[in-house]
Amino acid sequence: MDNKNHRIIELEHVVVKLAGDSGDGMQLSGTQFSDTTAIDGNDLATFPDYPSEIRAPQGTIAGVSGFQLHFGYHKVETPGDLADVLIALNPAALKVNLKWVKSGATIIVDEDSFQEKDIAKAGFVENPLDDGTLDGYRLIKAPITSLSRTTCMELGLDAKSADRTKNQFALGMLYYMFSKDLEVGAKFLDEKFARKELVATANKAVLEAGYHFAENLQEFAVTYRIKPRKDLKGRYRSINGNTAVAWGLMAAAEKAGLDLFLGSYPITPATEILQELAHMKHLGVKTLQAEDEIAGINSAIGAAFAGKLAATSTSGPGLALKSEAIGLAVITELPLVIVNVQRGGPSTGLPTKPEQADLMQSIFGRHGESPVVVMAASTPANCFHYAFMAAKIALEHMVPVILLTDGYLANGSELWKVVKMADLPKIEPRLVKDNDPDYMPYRRDPETLARSWAFPGQEGLRHRIGGLEKEDVSGNVSQDPLNHQKMVTLRQEKVYRVANYIPELKVYGESSGDLLVVGWGGTYGHLISAVRDLQSDGHKISLAQFNYIYPLPKNTKDVLKGFKKIIVCELNNGQFIYWLRTCFPEFQYLTYHKVQGLPFLINELKENFNEILKEF
Amino acid sequence: MTSHQTTQSSHPLSKDDFKPDGPVKWCAGCGDYAILAAVQTVLVELGGRKEDLVFVSGIGCSSRFPYYINTYGFHGLHGRGAAIATGIKIANPSLQVWHITGDGDSMAIGGNHFIHTVRRNIDMNIVIFNNRIYGLTKGQYSPTSPKGLITKSSPDGVIESPFTPGELVMGAQGTFFARAVDTDPKMLRDVLKAAALHNGTSVVEVLQNCVIFNHLTHAAITNKETKDDNQLYLEAGKPMLFGKNMEKGIIRRNNKLKVGVIGEDGVTMDDILVHDPTDPEDMTHYNLVRMGLPEFPVAMGVIRSCDCIESYDQLYEQQLAAARQKSNIKCMDDMLNSGNILDL
Numbered sequence: 001m002d003n004k005n006h007r008i009i010e011l012e013h014v015v016v017k018l019a020g021d022s023g024d025g026m027q028l029s030g031t032q033f034s035d036t037t038a039i040d041g042n043d044l045a046t047f048p049d050y051p052s053e054i055r056a057p058q059g060t061i062a063g064v065s066g067f068q069l070h071f072g073y074h075k076v077e078t079p080g081d082l083a084d085v086l087i088a089l090n091p092a093a094l095k096v097n098l099k100w101v102k103s104g105a106t107i108i109v110d111e112d113s114f115q116e117k118d119i120a121k122a123g124f125v126e127n128p129l130d131d132g133t134l135d136g137y138r139l140i141k142a143p144i145t146s147l148s149r150t151t152c153m154e155l156g157l158d159a160k161s162a163d164r165t166k167n168q169f170a171l172g173m174l175y176y177m178f179s180k181d182l183e184v185g186a187k188f189l190d191e192k193f194a195r196k197e198l199v200a201t202a203n204k205a206v207l208e209a210g211y212h213f214a215e216n217l218q219e220f221a222v223t224y225r226i227k228p229r230k231d232l233k234g235r236y237r238s239i240n241g242n243t244a245v246a247w248g249l250m251a252a253a254e255k256a257g258l259d260l261f262l263g264s265y266p267i268t269p270a271t272e273i274l275q276e277l278a279h280m281k282h283l284g285v286k287t288l289q290a291e292d293e294i295a296g297i298n299s300a301i302g303a304a305f306a307g308k309l310a311a312t313s314t315s316g317p318g319l320a321l322k323s324e325a326i327g328l329a330v331i332t333e334l335p336l337v338i339v340n341v342q343r344g345g346p347s348t349g350l351p352t353k354p355e356q357a358d359l360m361q362s363i364f365g366r367h368g369e370s371p372v373v374v375m376a377a378s379t380p381a382n383c384f385h386y387a388f389m390a391a392k393i394a395l396e397h398m399v400p401v402i403l404l405t406d407g408y409l410a411n412g413s414e415l416w417k418v419v420k421m422a423d424l425p426k427i428e429p430r431l432v433k434d435n436d437p438d439y440m441p442y443r444r445d446p447e448t449l450a451r452s453w454a455f456p457g458q459e460g461l462r463h464r465i466g467g468l469e470k471e472d473v474s475g476n477v478s479q480d481p482l483n484h485q486k487m488v489t490l491r492q493e494k495v496y497r498v499a500n501y502i503p504e505l506k507v508y509g510e511s512s513g514d515l516l517v518v519g520w521g522g523t524y525g526h527l528i529s530a531v532r533d534l535q536s537d538g539h540k541i542s543l544a545q546f547n548y549i550y551p552l553p554k555n556t557k558d559v560l561k562g563f564k565k566i567i568v569c570e571l572n573n574g575q576f577i578y579w580l581r582t583c584f585p586e587f588q589y590l591t592y593h594k595v596q597g598l599p600f601l602i603n604e605l606k607e608n609f610n611e612i613l614k615e616f
Numbered sequence: 617m618t619s620h621q622t623t624q625s626s627h628p629l630s631k632d633d634f635k636p637d638g639p640v641k642w643c644a645g646c647g648d649y650a651i652l653a654a655v656q657t658v659l660v661e662l663g664g665r666k667e668d669l670v671f672v673s674g675i676g677c678s679s680r681f682p683y684y685i686n687t688y689g690f691h692g693l694h695g696r697g698a699a700i701a702t703g704i705k706i707a708n709p710s711l712q713v714w715h716i717t718g719d720g721d722s723m724a725i726g727g728n729h730f731i732h733t734v735r736r737n738i739d740m741n742i743v744i745f746n747n748r749i750y751g752l753t754k755g756q757y758s759p760t761s762p763k764g765l766i767t768k769s770s771p772d773g774v775i776e777s778p779f780t781p782g783e784l785v786m787g788a789q790g791t792f793f794a795r796a797v798d799t800d801p802k803m804l805r806d807v808l809k810a811a812a813l814h815n816g817t818s819v820v821e822v823l824q825n826c827v828i829f830n831h832l833t834h835a836a837i838t839n840k841e842t843k844d845d846n847q848l849y850l851e852a853g854k855p856m857l858f859g860k861n862m863e864k865g866i867i868r869r870n871n872k873l874k875v876g877v878i879g880e881d882g883v884t885m886d887d888i889l890v891h892d893p894t895d896p897e898d899m900t901h902y903n904l905v906r907m908g909l910p911e912f913p914v915a916m917g918v919i920r921s922c923d924c925i926e927s928y929d930q931l932y933e934q935q936l937a938a939a940r941q942k943s944n945i946k947c948m949d950d951m952l953n954s955g956n957i958l959d960l
Contacts, residue, residue, distance in 0.1 A: 041960050228960065236958045247951070254948045261707055263699075281936045282943035283951065286706055291732035295699035298692065298729075302672070302703025305690055306711065310703070328693050418957065421949050456670045456688035456704065456711050464682050466691025467675075476638070477683065 005221045008179060013072025014226060015080030016174065018167070019097045020089030022065040023055050025167040028192065030067025031413075033171060036184045038238040038415055041228025042071040045380075045525065046240075046413045047079035047599070052268070052351045059113075059121040064096045073227045077525035079412065081601040085177070087170045089113060089144065091122035098133075107137045108173060110144035110166065140219050144169045144210075151209045157202045165206040172210020179225040182211055235418040241380040241409035242272035244416070245313070245339055248387025250283060251419075253309040255388075256395055256427040259284045261308040263299035265292055265318065268351045269407040270341035273313040293321035297338065301325060304334040305465070307455035309391055311337040316345045316358045319402075323366045326400055330370045330491060332465045333442070333451050335394035335429070338372075339387070342406040344597040353597025354408035356521055357572040362402045363550050363579065369488045371495040373397070374550035376404040376521035381416035383409055386547060388424065389502075395429040397498055398450040404549075406571075408599050409522045429453060435460030441475030448501075449494035496551050505553040509535055509542030512562035514616040515609060518589075519569050520546035520576050523600055527569060530605035539613050546576070552583060560587050565612060567592055569605065629660045633686065640684045642677060647798030647824035648745060652684055654804035655714075655743075659687075661805075662812055664712065671714045672701040674721040677752050677826075678745035681716040695726025698733040701740050709929040712812070713740040720750050723759040723779045734788040737816040739927040743808070744781055744821045749830035767829075781821045782905025782919065791896070791925065792818035793905065794918040798825060799838040803849065803916060810918050816927045823914075837914050846909055850917040855888040858913050865889070866904075866912075873903045875912060896924040 016033070018026050027048050034046050049066040056063030070080035082102045088094035090113040101107065109129065119127050128134060129141060148169045152162035168189075175182055186204045193200035214220050239247075253260035264274040264287065278287045286308070290296040297312040304310035314322060319340045329336045342358045344350025362374045373393055377386040383405055390403040432439050432454040441463045442451050454461035463475060471478035472486055507516075508528055519527040524545045531543040544559050546552070560566055560580075567590040568577040577591050592608050594600060634656045642648045659669065669687035673679035675694035682689030688711075692700045701715040715733075722730045722744050733742070749767065750756040756769035760781070764773040785793040792814040794807040804822065811818035823834040837846050848858040848866065856866035865888035867876040876883035892898060901920040908914060926934075945951050 035956060039956075039958055041958070232960045234960065235953070236960060237952075237956060238958075247948075250951070251948050259707075261703065263703055280951075281939035282945055283948070284936065284940070286932065286936070288702065288706060290699065290702075291728055294696060295702070295729050295732070298696040298699035299703030299706070301692075302690070302700035302705075303707035304703075305700070306670075306704045306707035308707045310707075324693060325696065332690075415958075418952050421947070421952075455708075457667055457708060459665075459667050462667065462686060462688050464671075464689030464691065466673075466682070466689075467693060468691060 007222050008225050009222055011224045011226050012074060013070065013076060014085065014178065014224065015068065015070045015083045016085045017066055017068045017083035017097060017100065018087045018170065019064055019066040019093035020167065021058055022051055022053065022063045023058070024065065024089050025164060026065045026067045029167040029171045030069060032185055032188045033174060034069050034071070034413055035188055035238060036175070036180050037069070037071040038236070039184050040180065041232060042226050043074065043076040043229045043232070043415055044069060044071040044238065044413065045076045045079045047408065048411045050352055059090050059092055059118050061092050061096055061123060064093050066093070066097060071226060073229055075229070076414070077529045078599070078602065081603050085174070087174070089166060089170065091119050091124055091128065094128060095122045095124060101137070103136050105137055106140065107134060108140045108142060108170060110170070111141040112143050112145035138219070140217065142173065142213060147209055147213060148206045151206050152202045155198065155202050155205060157198060161199065162202070165203050168203045168206040169210035169213070172207040173214040175207070176211045176214035177220060177223050179223055182208060232415070236415045237418055238413050239381050239384070239416045240411055240413040241377065241383040241405050242270070242341065242411070243276055244381055244383035245387040245403070245405065246273050246276035246280070248384040249277070249309070249311050249337065249391055250280060250285060251384070251421065251424060252388045252391030252427060254421065255424055256309060256391070256429050258307070258309045258429065259286065261300060261303035261310045262287045262313065263290050263296040263303065263310070264288070264313045265290050265296045267293070267315045267318045269343055269410045270313045270315045270318070270339065272410070273339060273341070293318040294325060297322040297325040300336060301329055301332070301334060304329070304336050305332070305455065307453070309395065310335070311339065311391070313339040313341070315341050315343045316349070316361070317347065319358060319361060320365070326372060327366050327368055327370050328467050329400040330366070330372060331467055331469070333398045333491070334400070335398055335453070336400040337387070337390045337394050338400060338402045340402060340404050341410045342404060350597040352407060354406040354522065354599060355572060355595060355597060356406060356523070356570050357575065357595065358404065359549070359572065359575040359579070362404060369492065371492050372550070373399055373401040373495055373498050374404065375401065375548050376546070377409055378521055378524035378545055378547055380409050380412045380414045384416070384419070392425065392427045393498055393501070395427055396450065397448050397494060398430055398453060399494060399498070404521055406522045432458070432461060434458050440473050441465060442470055443473050444490070448497055449490055499551040499554050502548045502553060504555040505544055505546065505559050507542050507544050507559055510540065511542070511559070513540030513542055514564050515539070515541045515612055516560065516563035516566045517541065517543045517569060517609065518546070518566055518576070518580070519543065520549060523569060523571060526600040526602050526605060529602045530609060533602070533606060534609055534613070540616070541609060541613065549576070549579070557584055560584060564616070565590060567609070567612065569593065569600065571595065571600070629663060629666060631656045631660055633666055634659060636684050636686055638683070641680065643828055645827040646677070647747065647826070648678060650798045650801060651743070651745065651804065651822055651824065652681065654801055654808055656685065658805055658808045658812060661809060668710060669712050669714070670704055671716060672704060673697050673716040674726055675752070676718040676721045678716055678718040679721060695721055695724070695729060697721065698726060698729040698742065702733055702736070702738055705738050705740050705929055706932060709739070709933055715740055715742045717742060717744050719744060719746045719748060719758045719760040723781060723784070731784055731788040734785055734790040734817050734819065736928040737791055737925060739815055739929050740817055741811045742817060742819045744819065745824045746781065746821050747824045747826035747830055748833050749826050751826045751829050755829035780905055781819065783902070785819045786902045786905065786920070790819060790920070791816040791922045793821070793901070793920045794818070795821045795823065795914070795916050797823045797834065797838050797847070797916065807918060810921065814921055815923060815930070816925070836909055846913050848907070848913040848915050850891045850893070850904070850915055850919055852891055852893050852918070855885065855890050857888060873907065873912070893918050893921040894923070896922040
């Protein structure tokens with residue numbers, strides 16, 4: 001801190017966006033910086049925004065990869081609408097992200113990358129650094145590529161590898177700007193490149209070079225600090241939605257006294273669930289990377305028949321392929337968790353972007369009368385809780401459960417208070433003792449209507465199940481008309497009765513008022529932020545965020561009737577509103593939906609709600 | 617089709633242990649009955665706990681099998697039996713898993729699951745009832761129907777080339793393949809037993825007759841009058857001889873298999889190939905499964921049986937044990953408190 005005029009200003013929260021080519025290491029450096037802020041005790045939410053091409057042509061708009069981080073002193077609910085600081089490693093990154101930064105924001109660019117050719121490739125006519133495009137922003141030009149190269153050359157790294165370190169130079173500047181501990185960043189690199197010592201050394205050197213470069217800049221006479229969140233007490237970790245799902249399933253397996261089996265097939269943005277669980281053999285987790293989505297779920301059904309907590313993970317198109325097998329799980333009444341990490345569709349659609357357009361598919365998308373439980377997680381960290389609950393419901397009610405998350409929850413991270421296994425609810429699978437003389441495959445619990453679960457290897461309980469309709473109680477094959485009617489009704493009623501075992505719908509705010517905002521799943525952070533802002537402006541507005549969708553919580557109707565108007569907000573063309581109109585046709589619903597492969601913006605929500613609130 | 621029966625398994629097994637309570641509902645004269653009887657006999661001979669037996673199937677006439685044998689059973693989806701069986705075996709490797717399928721179920725809709733199951737070498741026994749027709753949907757051609765076959769969906773004759781299941785097994789690096797006919801109970805039993813004892817995926821193709829929709833499709837192979845000339849029963853270490861008086865045999869000329877008659881064209885016993893099902897690199901296995909009428913007899917018996925690699929489930933259990941031993945993380949609380957944690 002040689003700069004004699006140096007001052008540190010305390011901020012409440014900051015939104016930073018890192019952007020560059022998809023090979024520039026934006027996701028890595030973003031994760032590195034968010035881990036550092038977490039260790040500082042800042043609350044955080046992240047949003048990686050990356051293209052579906054692995055390496056689109058360098059310097060083009062298509063290849064821009066971004067990572068947004070919102071960190072602060074208070075509870076942080078979203079990655080933030082607009083950035084306070086943008087790092088753009090090339091003109092294309094600047095072009096794509098300029099509309100996502102606040103006016104007056106700090107923009108750090110790699111001036112080495114603003115050559116005529118690069119500027120044209122990004123679609124600028126003139127050099128945006130000179131033509132007034134960036135008037136009204138605080139522009140910091142840094143020779144990031146050349147200084148990274150110089151640093152690396154001294155260590156003997158080749159030019160190509162040297163260029164891969166430039167994200168660390170930019171990050172070093174951020175560490176200085178926000179008074180972050182370089183040691184934490186260095187430790188991250190040591191772990192990341194544990195098997196490549198030279199690469200680790202070079203990255204650390206470049207990180208440090210960026211830090212010192214910033215230190216000597218007049219523009220950084222003022223730097224910032226965000227204090228640790230003082231209401232956080234206890235043990236925390238930073239977790240993303242996919243990891244949280246994997247861990248939630250593992251926790252459920254342990255709690256139920258069972259081993260976990262996942263049959264899955266790689267698909268963006270759900271793949272990390274398979275990868276995470278493939279690394280958990282030490283806890284008895286078995287995974288099968290199947291030949292296709294269909295084999296993924298069918299192997300899971302086999303594992304469920306054989307007595308495991310069985311799950312399969314996928315995204316929209318994969319769920320479509322699994323729908324035949326979900327029907328089999330419905331009629332065999334086996335416990336099964338199907339995790340659908342939603343992405344933009346239909347078809348391949350926007351594979352790396354979030355959307356909530358698989359709701360209809362989850363509720364209705366099968367042949368025959370085929371009810372399953374549908375639920376949704378609403379923050380990256382609570383994916384743990386809802387994966388756990390999905391497994392609990394599947395095991396205790398002998399029913400397939402579809403758990404919906406989305407690309408935003410899956411890849412986004414937040415701070416999560418570590419749970420203790422002893423504090424989690426019990427899970428009691430419907431096990432049968434060997435040689436139980438009363439065992440019948442389709443004899444049911446009178447309260448839940450769940451059948452019992454006996455599996456191969458158990459003595460005196462041999463039975464056969466399958467896709468043909470079953471006779472009530474005995475489970476024998478039956479084509480009897482009245483029996484079929486009865487079984488259809490029983491399977492439906494079993495799903496309805498899950499409502500007796502799930503929590504009531506919570507209202508954030510007063511339980512009556514002018515406007516009830518209704519959301520479901522991953523939109524929680526944006527909706528609660530908008531609703532809280534308007535509440536503090538004095539409006540009678542509340543939020544109801546649904547996690548349990550089929551069946552709906554029992555108090556849903558009571559919640560809805562407390563408000564003069566209801567607006568249903570979702571990232572699709574209006575699917576949950578359809579479901580609510582079906583279940584509660586007595587209410588009028590307004591809608592706000594968006595299908596851009598992007599999360600809501602808090603501001604657009606507020607503007608919309610304000611329009612409605614004007615009438616009161 | 618009774619779905620559940622509680623009988624305890626403290627006595628030695630007999631065929632009665634596997635008898636279903638309900639009626640078996642295949643057509644009278646169907647070849648499936650012979651296969652069922654052979655399987656029951658083999659299970660008795662093999663011994664073991666009957667609770668550890670699981671029969672899994674897809675859809676089709678053959679796939680009703682689990683309802684007709686009193687073990688644990690799962691009647692799955694069309695083509696998906698192999699995937700369901702895979703999940704069962706990985707979940708509990710101590711189970712003995714049988715996958716019963718047909719030529720439509722395994723070669724058409726389930727073709728992908730079939731080849732990948734074989735490639736993984738999961739320890740299960742796959743029995744393909746090959747009648748070269750779709751029976752349960754009443755008579756459409758299947759992927760094993762011969763060219764020219766006229767069926768309800770090929771009124772002018774099939775113009776597709778048929779699959780030979782054994783070729784797919786070889787292509788998928790399968791470790792066991794055998795073939796039998798439904799008319800020879802002893803051959804069936806021997807082959808099924810060898811399949812059950814094999815560690816890894818064993819595939820048994822049974823040439824089975826559909827009396828209703830493809831009657832006598834295998835007649836040239838199974839007829840009393842022609843079977844000696846049209847079947848080559850392979851046994852490990854024995855010369856590949858066939859014919860009424862074992863006067864014919866398989867020889868290799870110009871690197872191709874040929875039928876030779878001993879004493880004709882200079883062919884002697886020394887020219888007759890000796891069967892070795894155990895060598896994984898032996899391309900003769902591939903040549904043998906491709907042999908067909910009229911140029912060749914059809915190869916029967918255990919054509920390939922290589923204990924060359926460990927089964928998937930064995931390897932998986934080894935990895936699990938190693939991971940358990942290596943890791944300090946023994947439970948979820950350990951896991952939750954490991955790595956990057958932050959105490960505030």
